[in-house]
Amino acid sequence: MMKPSISEQDFSVLVAQAGLPLSAEQQRDIYAIYGLVEQQVARMHAPLPRAAEPALTFTPGSK
Amino acid sequence: MSTIPTIAEAAAQIAAKKISPVELTQSCLDRIEALDPQLQTFLLLTPERAMADARAAESRVMRGEGLGPLDGIPIGHKDIYNTAGIRTTAHSRLLEDHVPNTDSTAVRKLAEAGTVMLGKLATHEFAMGGPSFDLPWPPPRNPWNTEHFTGGSSSGTGAAVPAGLILGGTGSDTGGSIRGPSTLCGLSGIKPTYGLVSRAGVQPLSYSLDHAGPMAWTAEDCALMLQAMAGYDATDPASADRPVENFSAQIGQDVKGLRIGVIRHFHESDSAASDATIAALDAAVAELQKQGAVVSEVTLSPLQDYAACGWIILLAEAFAVHEPWLKTDYNKYGALLREKLAIGGLLRGADYVQAMRRRRILCAEMVAAMEGLDMLVTAVQPGEAARITEVPRWAMLEKPSFTIPFNVTGLPAISVCTGFGPGGLPLGMQIVGKPFSEAMLFRTAHAYEMATPWRSNRPVLQPAALAAAQ
Numbered sequence: 001m002m003k004p005s006i007s008e009q010d011f012s013v014l015v016a017q018a019g020l021p022l023s024a025e026q027q028r029d030i031y032a033i034y035g036l037v038e039q040q041v042a043r044m045h046a047p048l049p050r051a052a053e054p055a056l057t058f059t060p061g062s063k
Numbered sequence: 064m065s066t067i068p069t070i071a072e073a074a075a076q077i078a079a080k081k082i083s084p085v086e087l088t089q090s091c092l093d094r095i096e097a098l099d100p101q102l103q104t105f106l107l108l109t110p111e112r113a114m115a116d117a118r119a120a121e122s123r124v125m126r127g128e129g130l131g132p133l134d135g136i137p138i139g140h141k142d143i144y145n146t147a148g149i150r151t152t153a154h155s156r157l158l159e160d161h162v163p164n165t166d167s168t169a170v171r172k173l174a175e176a177g178t179v180m181l182g183k184l185a186t187h188e189f190a191m192g193g194p195s196f197d198l199p200w201p202p203p204r205n206p207w208n209t210e211h212f213t214g215g216s217s218s219g220t221g222a223a224v225p226a227g228l229i230l231g232g233t234g235s236d237t238g239g240s241i242r243g244p245s246t247l248c249g250l251s252g253i254k255p256t257y258g259l260v261s262r263a264g265v266q267p268l269s270y271s272l273d274h275a276g277p278m279a280w281t282a283e284d285c286a287l288m289l290q291a292m293a294g295y296d297a298t299d300p301a302s303a304d305r306p307v308e309n310f311s312a313q314i315g316q317d318v319k320g321l322r323i324g325v326i327r328h329f330h331e332s333d334s335a336a337s338d339a340t341i342a343a344l345d346a347a348v349a350e351l352q353k354q355g356a357v358v359s360e361v362t363l364s365p366l367q368d369y370a371a372c373g374w375i376i377l378l379a380e381a382f383a384v385h386e387p388w389l390k391t392d393y394n395k396y397g398a399l400l401r402e403k404l405a406i407g408g409l410l411r412g413a414d415y416v417q418a419m420r421r422r423r424i425l426c427a428e429m430v431a432a433m434e435g436l437d438m439l440v441t442a443v444q445p446g447e448a449a450r451i452t453e454v455p456r457w458a459m460l461e462k463p464s465f466t467i468p469f470n471v472t473g474l475p476a477i478s479v480c481t482g483f484g485p486g487g488l489p490l491g492m493q494i495v496g497k498p499f500s501e502a503m504l505f506r507t508a509h510a511y512e513m514a515t516p517w518r519s520n521r522p523v524l525q526p527a528a529l530a531a532a533q
Contacts, residue, residue, distance in 0.1 A: 018382075018408030019390045030402055030409075036460040037406055040371040044417040054419035055271075055426060 002035030067227030067521060070284035074132035077124055084124065084135025088117035088179050091137040095181070095228045097526035104203045104223040106142050107150055108182040113137065116179040123177070132287050134177030139229040141217050142183040143190050143266035144170050144275075153266045154186045156199055156395045157388055167264025168299065169233060169275050169292045176291035181229055184219030190235055190268045191216060191381065192400035194451050204451065205248055206522040207488050211448040214247035216240040220278045221248040225522050231279035231288050237268045238377055238459070239443070239466025241276050242478040242493055247448040249480045249489030249517070251508065252278035253285045254466075256498045257473030258303030260289070261296035269380035270301070272373065272470040281518055282477060282508035286310040289501060305499070313506035319355030321507060322436045323348065323494075326361050330442035333366035334463045337446035343481035343490045344442055350514055351507065361432050361439060363468075369425055370463035373471045375410060375418040382407025399456065426472045437503060439495040441465055443478050447488035469495055477504045480517045489517075 004011065011031045015022055022030070068076065068087075076082040092110055099105055120135030129135075140146060143153045145163035152158045166174065174180065185203045187193030193215045194202035203218045205211040206226040213221045217234030221244025224232060234241040236254040245252030253276050260275040267273055277288035289310050296302045325348055330336040336344075352358045363369075382389070385396075385404050393401055433439065442465045455461060469476040476495040484490050496504045512518050 014409045015405075018405070019386075020405050020408055021390065021393050022405065026402070026405075030405055033457050033460060034409075036457065037409070040374055040460065041410065041414050043368055043371040044375055044414060044421050046421075048417075048420055048424070052420050053423060054416055055422040 001033065002039055004031060004034040005038055068230070069280050070132065070136050070230045070287050071281070073136060073230060074287070077135050078129060080124065084117040084120040084179060085114065087135065088113050088137045088181070091181060091228060094226065098226055098524050099228060100527035101209050101524065102204050102206055102222050102226055102228070103201050104185055104219040104228060105139070105182045106152060106154060106185055106200050106219070109149060109180060112149070113179050113181045120177050120179060130177035133173065133291055135179060136177070136230050137179040137181050138173065139181050139184045139220065139223055139232040140170055141186050141220055141233050141235060143186055143235060144233050145264040146170055146180070146183065149183065151183065153189045154198060154200060155188045157392060159199055163264070165264065168261035168296045169265070172294070173233070173288070173291050184223060184232060186218060187216035187240070188397050188400045189266060189385070190237060190240055192397060192403055193218065194454055195397040195399050198397045202451065205448050205488065206524060207249065210450055211488060212247065212451045212454050214244035214444065214448060217244050217252070217278060221245060221250065224248070224250045224278060224280055226524055227521065231277060231284055234276055234278045235265060236274045236276060236470065237272045238373055238470055239464055241274075241278055242443050242466050242476060245278055245478040246443040246480070246491030247489060250278055250280055251282045251285050251477065251479060252276065253289060253477040253501065253504065254469065254475065255289060255293065255501055256303070256475045258301050259475075259499065259501070260292045261294070261299040261302050263296055263298040267384050269377040271380060272377055274470065281512055282479065282505050283311070283314050285477065286314060286505040308499070308502055310502050310505055313502045314509050316506050317354060318351055318507050318510045321356045321438065321503070323351060323356050323358050324361035324432065324436040324439050325358060326363060326439055326441040328362060329366045329465060334445065334465070336442045337484065339484040340442055340444070340446050340490050344440070344492045347479070347481045347492055347511060348440060350511060354510060354514065359436070361436070363428060363432055364425060366463045366465070366468065368421070369468035369471055372418050372421045372425060373464070373467035374459060375414055376422065376471070378403065378407035379410050379415040403459070422471055425468070429472045429474065433497055437496070437500070438507060440492055441495070443491045443493045447484040447486045447490065466493065469493070474498060475501050475504055477508050479508045479511055482515070482517055
């Protein structure tokens with residue numbers, strides 16, 4: 001399992017910012033796999049051309 | 064009724080007045096009574112409604128006013144589809160007493176086509192997580208071996224169809240929730256093109272990835288169900304405002320000249336599927352080639368890029384859906400769902416936007432790769448269904464999903480049973496088409512099903528009383 005890049009203390013700040021009422025045990029469980037989440041996020045931050053726009057879900061003008 | 068008919072077979076027999084919808088419905092209710100204690104597919108059975116639907120269908124048929132091939136066909140609905148006056152729980156404690164006032168659009172359209180509603184089917188909680196043992200209802204069991212997982216999240220529909228408890232049912236697919244259980248339980252299921260089937264009245268998980276669709280024993284049956292479900296709906300902002308084609312129009316046509324691209328690196332190197340899965344997929348492609356399809360290999364970005372893109376979008380959108388309850392009722396969710404939803408709250412706005420930017424690039428890449436091709440093929444699952452107590456808790460992060468790339472791109476994808484693995488459980492592949500090319504997918508899947516023996520092999524289950532006595 002990949003180790004998270006942030007400390008458990010910093011992780012608890014993220015949890016608090018999200019407003020999640022996690023118990024200490026619940027927080028530890030998610031922290032344990034947070035490295036895997038960071039790995040997924042990093043893939044999305046690979047450089048893109050500045051003009052690369054997000055995918056639009058809906059056709060403009062549709063109801 | 065000793066054998067379980069497909070929808071197409073039952074429709075022909077009903078039209079010829081060889082079986083009655085009432086008789087057919089009663090046979091399903093009898094099978095449910097005998098087998099569902101083991102399979103645990105129904106959260107709520109609605110026998111009175113079913114018999115009323117069946118009697119109405121029978122009257123129409125006898126008057127010569129039948130509504131078409133779904134008139135009198137017993138089905139069930141995944142319990143994230145709202146049903147007017149009938150409890151709709153999303154398999155969650157949070158909606159344990161939720162009774163909607165209106166039907167979801169897809170439920171209404173299926174009812175208007177004459178289907179008989181047998182009840183509401185199990186799902187992973189809010190269509191994610193699972194199999195969970197800390198919810199008000201247990202998870203369903205795989206009908207091929209009840210010690211094993213069904214896949215999810217359309218788990219109840221996945222288990223109920225092969226066992227003949229229903230002839231077809233509804234599913235939803237945000238990251239593979241129709242195709243996964245269809246493969247692991249050995250039936251057919253299609254995630255239609257994004258926008259083809261209305262999600263209005265279906266509990267949302269991820270607005271830009273959610274798809275509603277049918278699951279049934281054969282591709283032909285899925286085509287019949289999709290015909291009723293598809294169509295523009297102004298109450299779903301993603302609904303595609305375009306004519307609905309005849310999805311059965313190409314059934315029975317050969318596949319000569321159709322061009323199939325196999326995304327071999329997805330299932331062989333990016334995330335290696337089992338030897339049996341790959342061998343069965345290769346044999347299936349060879350069968351289509353023998354019938355005249357032209358096969359080549361396609362290379363796309365790594366599966367991991369598609370999966371990461373899909374999961375980040377899904378988790379961020381799902382958190383947005385569930386945020387109020389997560390803050391006030393976190394522990395009312397089952398453990399497997401709440402910890403996944405919580406991750407969505409830890410993502411930054413920029414993470415979501417970057418994933419949506421990557422999504423556009425991946426969509427364009429897949430469209431370009433399909434130029435000169437009609438279809439793509441890859442695996443659905445890495446192997447046979449795991450034992451239900453041994454399903455990895457974080458599989459979504461540990462192994463990239465074969466199915467979510469086509470939620471990211473919105474392309475239609477149908478799962479097809481390709482045989483059975485060494486454990487005796489089903490294997491499958493998915494055939495992916497260009498936008499709104501469902502009719503061609505049904506044609507190809509049907510041609511394969513007709514040439515192989517898998518559709519004549521149903522799971523053998525003993526009634527609960529007999530099983531308990533042994």
